[in-house]
Amino acid sequence: MPEVHTEGESNTSKARQDWAARETHNETRDLLARDAEAFLHQSLSSPCVSTIAKATGIWIEDTAGRRYMDFHGNSVHHIGYGHPRLIAAIKDQLDQLSFSPRRFTNDVSTTLAERLGALAPWPAKVLFTTGGSDANEVALKIARAATGRFKTLSFWDAFHGAGFGASSVGGEATFRARIAGPLLPGTEHVAPFHCYHCPYGHADPDTCGLACANMVDYTLERETDTAALIAEPMRAVPVVPPKGYWRQVAKSCAAHGTLTIMDEIPTGLGKTGRFFAFDHDEITPDIITLGKALGGGVLPIAAVIARADLDVAGDFAIGHYTHEKNPVTARAALTTLDIIEDEGLTERAARLGGTAMDRLRDTLKDSAIVGDVRGRGLMFGVEIVSDKASRTPDPARAERIYYACLAEGLSFKISAGNVLTLSPPLTIPEDDLDRALTIVEAAIRDAE
Numbered sequence: 001m002p003e004v005h006t007e008g009e010s011n012t013s014k015a016r017q018d019w020a021a022r023e024t025h026n027e028t029r030d031l032l033a034r035d036a037e038a039f040l041h042q043s044l045s046s047p048c049v050s051t052i053a054k055a056t057g058i059w060i061e062d063t064a065g066r067r068y069m070d071f072h073g074n075s076v077h078h079i080g081y082g083h084p085r086l087i088a089a090i091k092d093q094l095d096q097l098s099f100s101p102r103r104f105t106n107d108v109s110t111t112l113a114e115r116l117g118a119l120a121p122w123p124a125k126v127l128f129t130t131g132g133s134d135a136n137e138v139a140l141k142i143a144r145a146a147t148g149r150f151k152t153l154s155f156w157d158a159f160h161g162a163g164f165g166a167s168s169v170g171g172e173a174t175f176r177a178r179i180a181g182p183l184l185p186g187t188e189h190v191a192p193f194h195c196y197h198c199p200y201g202h203a204d205p206d207t208c209g210l211a212c213a214n215m216v217d218y219t220l221e222r223e224t225d226t227a228a229l230i231a232e233p234m235r236a237v238p239v240v241p242p243k244g245y246w247r248q249v250a251k252s253c254a255a256h257g258t259l260t261i262m263d264e265i266p267t268g269l270g271k272t273g274r275f276f277a278f279d280h281d282e283i284t285p286d287i288i289t290l291g292k293a294l295g296g297g298v299l300p301i302a303a304v305i306a307r308a309d310l311d312v313a314g315d316f317a318i319g320h321y322t323h324e325k326n327p328v329t330a331r332a333a334l335t336t337l338d339i340i341e342d343e344g345l346t347e348r349a350a351r352l353g354g355t356a357m358d359r360l361r362d363t364l365k366d367s368a369i370v371g372d373v374r375g376r377g378l379m380f381g382v383e384i385v386s387d388k389a390s391r392t393p394d395p396a397r398a399e400r401i402y403y404a405c406l407a408e409g410l411s412f413k414i415s416a417g418n419v420l421t422l423s424p425p426l427t428i429p430e431d432d433l434d435r436a437l438t439i440v441e442a443a444i445r446d447a448e
Contacts, residue, residue, distance in 0.1 A: 025064035026050075043174050055297075058428050060411070067144035071412035071422045075236070075266040079339045080425040086296040086335050093331035100325045102149065109325035111147035112334050115288060115303055119275065121284045121422040123308040127319050128330070129299060132265035132291030133161025134321070136230065137301035139164055139287045141318040144230035144260045146310045146347050151226045153219055153258070157237075157416070158192065160230060160263055169230050188223055190215045194243045196372045196383065197391060205242040213245050228287075229253055230261040233278040237415040238375045246281035259310075265291040265302065266379075270340050270426060273350025273377030280376060285312065289323035296336040303328040333359050345426035349377035356422075363441050369397060371447055378426055381419040381441065384447075393418040402444040410436050 036047040044045065052063040057080040061071045068098045070077065079086065081146050093108065100106045110129070117124035129135045144150055154160070156171035167175040168184030171192075176183065200215070202208035218275060220226055229249070234240055253260050274280055274348040276288065285345035287310065292303030304319075321327065337341035357380050359374055364370040364382065371385035386394040386403065395417040402414055415421040420440065424433060 003073065003088040007380060008095065027063045036328050051342065056155060057081060058425050066409075068409050068411040069424070069432060071424045071436060073297065073423065073425065075292045075423065076295065078269055078271060078298055078345065078423045078427075079343075081297050081435050083296060083339060083356060085339055085428075086298060088333060089331055089335040090298060090328060093328050097327045100253050100327050102322060105325060106327045106330075108327045108334065109330040109349070110153055114332040115302055115337060116290070120305050120307075120330060124305050125308050125311045126306075127304045128324050128326075129291075129304070129319060130300050130323050130329075132162045132263075132289065132302045133159070133166040134319070135259070135265070135289040135291055135304050136160045136169070136263060137163055137165040138304045138319050139261045139289055139306070140230065141308055142287060142304070142313060144305055145313045145318070147257065148225040149225045149227035150292045151188060151223055153190065153216065153223065153226050153229045155192035155231055158232060158235070167283065168387065188226070189218060190219055192235060192239070193245055194235075194239050195242055196239075196374070210245060210248055212241060212242070213248040213252070216249050219364065220252055220256040220258055220322070221299055226256065226258045228259040228261050230263060230378065232267060232274055233281065234264050234267050235375055236246070236379065236381070236421075237419055238379050238381050238421060240374055240376055243279060245324075246278065246283045250283045250285075252429065259286040261287045261289065263289050265289055269293050269336070270346030270349050271377055271379050271423070272375075273346065273353055275340075275346050277376065294333045294336060295329060296332050296339075301330045301333050303333075314434040330382075333442060340426070344401065349426045352428070352430065353377040353380060356437060357395070359437060361443070364384050364444060365442055367448060370396065370444060373423075378428075379421075379423045381415060381421040382444070384418045384420065384444075401440075401443045404446060405439050408439045408443070410439045422441040 012083040031051045032048060039046040041047060052060050053062045053063045058069050059067050061067045097106060100109065113126040116126050127138055129138060140152060152169050154169040154171060158171040160166045160170045162175055165184050168187045171189055195205045198208065200211040202211055210393065233246065250260060262278045264276055269275065272280065280283060286307050288305040289302065292304060295301045353376065357375060360373045360382060364373065368388060369384055370382055371388055371391050375381055384394050384398040386392045396415050398418040398420060401420060411423045
């Protein structure tokens with residue numbers, strides 16, 4: 001099953017150790033031991049908390065036959081696991097054309113590029129990569145080439161990938177700490193928007209004057225050679241921007257000649273109830289990156305979608321990936337887009353997510369340990385606190401709630417140490433969503 005993914009913490013918490021110690025199934029225990037021996041260890045990945053043997057729809061199953069609703073999925077399972085239409089399309093493509101050398105083209109990859117370009121808010125050109133980290137680094141290269149500048153502006157606590165460039169513009173300590181020597185130069189950071197834990201000390205977003213957006217403008221005014229601002233339109237932890245935030249930031253970027261890169265890798269493809277999450281905020285970025293769910297939860301593919309006039313790097317390489325025009329991954333992405341459109345999954349995410357958050361806000365409004373319920377579409381979270389007045393995070397209690405839910409057959413991610421982040425597939429049956437919410441509500445009540 002997916003790891004707890006408590007950002008900034010190791011894989012050796014007391015609750016995790018207790019859970020692992022209860023494992024009695026020999027096959028599961030043996031596989032975990034082999035995994036720990038074979039893989040390099042790193043936070044949030046290895047060693048693992050359990051195993052996985054099957055994944056279908058919203059369900060994952062371990063080697064002991066225990067089944068869990070997966071409300072994490074590393075943000076790849078928008079259409080659920082093993083969607084029959086996707087599997088059939090991949091098998092068909094394998095029979096037709098399984099690989100395309102980079103200096104040749106093929107119809108399916110070109111069709112995908114045209115399809116993604118048509119979804120953009122302006123005439124666009126596209127480049128494919130095998131992962132979101134690479135897509136963000138390509139976007140940064142384009143911004144440098146187009147502007148002749150090298151600096152970037154991004155946000156503390158953000159995640160944009162694990163490569164040197166992507167982790168440099170990212171702001172999570174887990175991906176920046178204890179790496180000897182400097183990261184990418186010119187990477188300026190400011191505090192992110194977060195109305196519940198405002199870094200500027202404001203308690204009310206209606207009276208703060210958008211201090212967080214003002215800091216972006218302040219920084220761009222002084223860092224006049226900033227090529228691009230890169231950000232998630234809605235932080236996937238999750239945190240929703242205050243009303244008017246992105247319009248003000250976009251205005252500042254335009255005034256200072258700074259391109260805007262919207263990292264839609266976790267939030268795009270309908271997850272938030274709009275196809276692109278930035279559509280909620282009525283802005284038009286210059287570059288968009290997609291990934292994760294683009295491959296349908298089966299194959300890795302990411303994409304950079306740029307304004308056509310930013311096609312300025314023809315004399316040098318900005319990506320140069322071996323699988324840049326892989327027809328199989330392209331077919332997976334095309335089919336995923338078809339499924340999202342044909343099954344109305346974007347609209348479904350908006351409807352089910354709105355209903356789920358309304359329910360949680362109502363049933364948990366009197367809980368002494370629930371500080372906030374927030375999100376968009378089918379990406380929402382419950383913040384666990386020790387004191388509602390001071391909004392003090394309570395990571396230990398959040399982790400106990402997680403393992404109580406896991407014991408009842410529900411897996412999800414803990415973000416920022418204390419936010420129960422619930423991100424189910426857009427295909428989830430309504431009765432399963434209701435059952436999952438009941439599990440969360442019961443675990444929270446027991447934890448009080």
